[in-house]
Amino acid sequence: MTHSDPESDSAAEASPVLAPGHTYGTVTDKISALVLVRPYNWRWFLGLGVGFALTMMLLLAITVLLVHGVGVWGVDVPVMWGFAIVNFVWWIGIGHAGTLISAILLLLKQDWRTSINRFAEAMTLFAVACAGLFPLLHLGRPWVFYWLLPYPNTMALWPQWRSPLIWDVFAVSTYGTVSLLFWYVGLIPDLATLRDRAKNRWAGYIYGCLAMGWRGSARHWHRYRTAYLLLAGLATPLVVSVHSVVSLDFTVAILPGWHSTIFPPYFVAGAIFSGFAMVVTIAVPLRAAYGLHDFITTRHLENMAKVMLATGLIVAYGYLMEAFTAWYSHNPYEEFVQLENRPFGPYAHTYWMMLTCNVFIPQLLWFRSVRTSVLGLWVLAFFVNVGMWLERYVIVVTSQHRDFLPSSWAMYHGTVWDYATYYGTLGLFLSLMFLFIRFLPVISITEMRELVHETEQDQERRAEQSSPEGTVP
Amino acid sequence: MKSAPAPTGPYGLMAEFDRPDDLVEATRRAYEHGYRMMEAYTPFPVDGLAEALGFRHNRIAAVVLIGGVAGGLGGFFMQWFSAVIHYPVDIGGRPFNSWPAFIPITFEMTVLFAALAAVVGMLGLNGLPRPHHPVFNVPRFALASRNRFFLCLQARDPLFDAEGTLRFLEESQPKAISVVPF
Numbered sequence: 001m002t003h004s005d006p007e008s009d010s011a012a013e014a015s016p017v018l019a020p021g022h023t024y025g026t027v028t029d030k031i032s033a034l035v036l037v038r039p040y041n042w043r044w045f046l047g048l049g050v051g052f053a054l055t056m057m058l059l060l061a062i063t064v065l066l067v068h069g070v071g072v073w074g075v076d077v078p079v080m081w082g083f084a085i086v087n088f089v090w091w092i093g094i095g096h097a098g099t100l101i102s103a104i105l106l107l108l109k110q111d112w113r114t115s116i117n118r119f120a121e122a123m124t125l126f127a128v129a130c131a132g133l134f135p136l137l138h139l140g141r142p143w144v145f146y147w148l149l150p151y152p153n154t155m156a157l158w159p160q161w162r163s164p165l166i167w168d169v170f171a172v173s174t175y176g177t178v179s180l181l182f183w184y185v186g187l188i189p190d191l192a193t194l195r196d197r198a199k200n201r202w203a204g205y206i207y208g209c210l211a212m213g214w215r216g217s218a219r220h221w222h223r224y225r226t227a228y229l230l231l232a233g234l235a236t237p238l239v240v241s242v243h244s245v246v247s248l249d250f251t252v253a254i255l256p257g258w259h260s261t262i263f264p265p266y267f268v269a270g271a272i273f274s275g276f277a278m279v280v281t282i283a284v285p286l287r288a289a290y291g292l293h294d295f296i297t298t299r300h301l302e303n304m305a306k307v308m309l310a311t312g313l314i315v316a317y318g319y320l321m322e323a324f325t326a327w328y329s330h331n332p333y334e335e336f337v338q339l340e341n342r343p344f345g346p347y348a349h350t351y352w353m354m355l356t357c358n359v360f361i362p363q364l365l366w367f368r369s370v371r372t373s374v375l376g377l378w379v380l381a382f383f384v385n386v387g388m389w390l391e392r393y394v395i396v397v398t399s400q401h402r403d404f405l406p407s408s409w410a411m412y413h414g415t416v417w418d419y420a421t422y423y424g425t426l427g428l429f430l431s432l433m434f435l436f437i438r439f440l441p442v443i444s445i446t447e448m449r450e451l452v453h454e455t456e457q458d459q460e461r462r463a464e465q466s467s468p469e470g471t472v473p
Numbered sequence: 474m475k476s477a478p479a480p481t482g483p484y485g486l487m488a489e490f491d492r493p494d495d496l497v498e499a500t501r502r503a504y505e506h507g508y509r510m511m512e513a514y515t516p517f518p519v520d521g522l523a524e525a526l527g528f529r530h531n532r533i534a535a536v537v538l539i540g541g542v543a544g545g546l547g548g549f550f551m552q553w554f555s556a557v558i559h560y561p562v563d564i565g566g567r568p569f570n571s572w573p574a575f576i577p578i579t580f581e582m583t584v585l586f587a588a589l590a591a592v593v594g595m596l597g598l599n600g601l602p603r604p605h606h607p608v609f610n611v612p613r614f615a616l617a618s619r620n621r622f623f624l625c626l627q628a629r630d631p632l633f634d635a636e637g638t639l640r641f642l643e644e645s646q647p648k649a650i651s652v653v654p655f
Binding site: 023024025028029150156157158161162164166167170171174177178181182184185189192193195196197208209212213214215216217218219220221222223224225226227230231234235237238241245248446447449450453 | 493500512513514515516517518519522523526528531533534537541551552555556559560571574575577578580581582584585587588589591592594595596598599601602603604605606608609614615616617618619620
C-alpha cells in the first residue's frame with residue numbers, strides 16, 4: 001500500500017476496497033480484458049471439462065430416474081424426502097448470499113460489495129437453477145410439472161393454495177425471475193462497454209444485441225438508477241420470504257423436529273451463512289487465478305468472514321433453541337427427536353459433524369488472523385458448506401426415519417443415483433460458473449468506475465480538510 | 474474531432490470532457506443559455522447531471538407501484554376466485570376464503586409483478602432496445618463507456634446553429650468537439 005497521507009493510516013481504516021492508482025480507464029480495461037483479450041488457457045478448459053463431465057453424469061442420473069422412477073433413489077417409507085429435499089434446501093440457501101450482497105448491502109450503502117456483487121448474483125442464479133431441479137425431479141412424474149401452476153385446464157383443477165409446497169413453487173420461481181432481472185439489469189451498461197471494446201466483430205455483435213443499444217444517456221441513467229434501487233428494495237423482502245417459505249415446507253407438517261416456530265428466521269440465517277461460505281469458496285480461487293487482488297481485497301474477505309460469524313451464531317442459537325424448546329415443552333416426541341435420536345441415535349455422527357462444521361469451527365472467526373488469512377478462511381468456508389449440507393440432512397432424515405410409531409422406523413441411505421444427481425448439480429454449477437467467468441465481466445465495470453469517482457471525491461475532501469486553514473477559501 | 478464541416482442537417486454537436494464535473498458544469502451552462510434538446514452521455518451515473526439537463530422526475534416509481542398493486546390484487550383474486558367461486562372444497566366446514574393461507578402467494582406475485590414492471594418500465598421509458606442511434610456514428614463515442622463524458626446539443630433545438638453552437642461549446646473548453654452525422 002502506498003499511502004502518502006498519515007491520516008488515513010491512523011484512521012484504522014484497515015485495507016481499502018479498491019487498491020490505489022486506478023482510473024476509469026484502468027478499471028474498464030482490466031476487467032473487460034478478462035473477457036475480451038485474455039487467451040484461453042488449459043486451466044479454464046480443465047475446470048470447464050470437470051464441470052461438463054459431472055453435468056453429463058447428471059444427465060445420466062436424470063435419464064435413469066425418468067426411466068425407472070424415483071425408486072432408484074433411496075427414498076422409501078418412512079423417509080420420503082431424502083437427498084432431493086436436502087439438496088434443494090442447500091442450493092437455494094447458497095443463492096441467498098448473492099441477493100443479500102447485491103440488494104441488502106446496496107441499500108445499506110456498503111461500498112465494499114461492489115466488486116463481489118456480480119459473481120455473487122451469478123452464483124445465486126446458478127444455485128437457484130440447481131435447486132429447482134430437485135423438487136421437479138422429486139415429483140415422480142416431472143413431465144407434468146406444469147400441473148403445479150395455475151393455468152386453465154380441461155381437468156378444471158387448481159393448485160392447493162393452502163399448501164406450503166405450492167407457496168414454494170411461487171416463491172422459488174419468483175426468486176429465480178427477480179434474480180435474473182436484477183443480474184441482467186446490472187449487466188446492461190457493462191455489456192455496452194464490452195460492445196464498444198470488442199475487437200472481434202461477432203463478439204461486438206452479440207454483446208451489442210444483449211446491451212440493447214445502451215448509450216449511457218443521463219436520462220437513461222436516471223431511470224436506471226431508480227429501477228435498480230427499487231429492484232434491490234423488492235429483492236430484500238423477497239430473499240427473506242423465500243427461505244421462510246422453504247422452512248414452512250417443514251414446519252407446517254406436524255412431524256417432531258419440523259413443527260417449530262424458530263424455523264423461518266433460523267433458515268434465513270442459515271441460508272446467508274452457507275451462501276457467504278460459497279462466495280468465499282469461489283472468490284478466493286477467482287482472485288488468485290485472474291489477479292483480481294486490487295478489486296477483491298482483504299477487506300472483502302474479512303467482511304464476509306464477519307457476516308459468516310454473525311449468521312453462524314444465529315444458526316447456533318437456532319440449534320440451541322430447538323433443543324431447549326423440546327425439553328421445555330415436555331412433549332415426549334419432540335424430546336425424543338431433539339435430545340435423544342439426533343445427538344445419540346443412528347445418525348449421531350452426522351449431527352456432531354454438523355455441530356463441528358457449523359458451530360465449533362466458525363468460532364475461529366473471532367480471531368482477526370483467521371479472518372485475514374486467505375487460505376484459512378477458504379478452508380473454513382469449505383467446512384461451512386459441508387456443515388450446512390449436513391444440517392439439512394439431519395433435519396430431513398432424522399425427523400422422518402423415527403416418528404411416532406416404532407413399528408414404522410427405518411434407516412435411510414442415499415443410493416449411487418442420489419450421489420450422482422447431487423455431484424451432477426455441482427458439475428452443472430461449476431460449468432455455468434466457468435462459462436460466466438469467460439464470457440461476462442465478473443466484476444461490475446460500471447460500479448467500479450463509480451467507486452473510482454467516489455474515491456477521488458473522498459481524497460479531494462480529505463485533502464481540503466487536511467490543508468492549512470488559510471488556504472481554503 | 475471530425476475535420477469535415479457538417480453536411481446539411483447533422484444530428485448535433487458533441488463535446489467531449491475528461492471529468493464528470495466539467496460535463497455537469499457545461500450542461501448547466503447550456504441549459505441556462507436556453508438549450509433544451511440535448512443529452513449527456515457518461516460511463517457511469519453522475520450525480521446532478523440529469524438535473525442539469527432539466528430532468529428531475531422519472532415515472533419509474535409510479536410504474537413499479539402500479540405493477541406491484543396489480544400483482545398483489547391479481548394474486549389474491551386468483552386464489553380467492555379459485556377457492557371460493559370456481560372450485561370450493563368443503564373440508565370440515567372450514568372457511569373457503571382462508572385468506573391467511575393466501576398471503577405468501579399474494580406477496581410473491583406482488584414482488585414478481587413489481588420487479589417486471591421496474592425492468593420493462595425502465596427499458597420502455599428509455600426507448601430500449603434501440604440498436605442504432607446517431608451518437609454511435611461518432612467514432613470517439615466508444616469512449617462513453619470507458620472514461621469520457623459527452624454532451625450532445627441536438628440540431629433540432631431552435632437555438633442550434635452550426636457556427637454559434639460550436640463557439641458556445643468551445644467556451645466550456647472540452648477536450649474535443651465532434652459533429653454527429655445522421
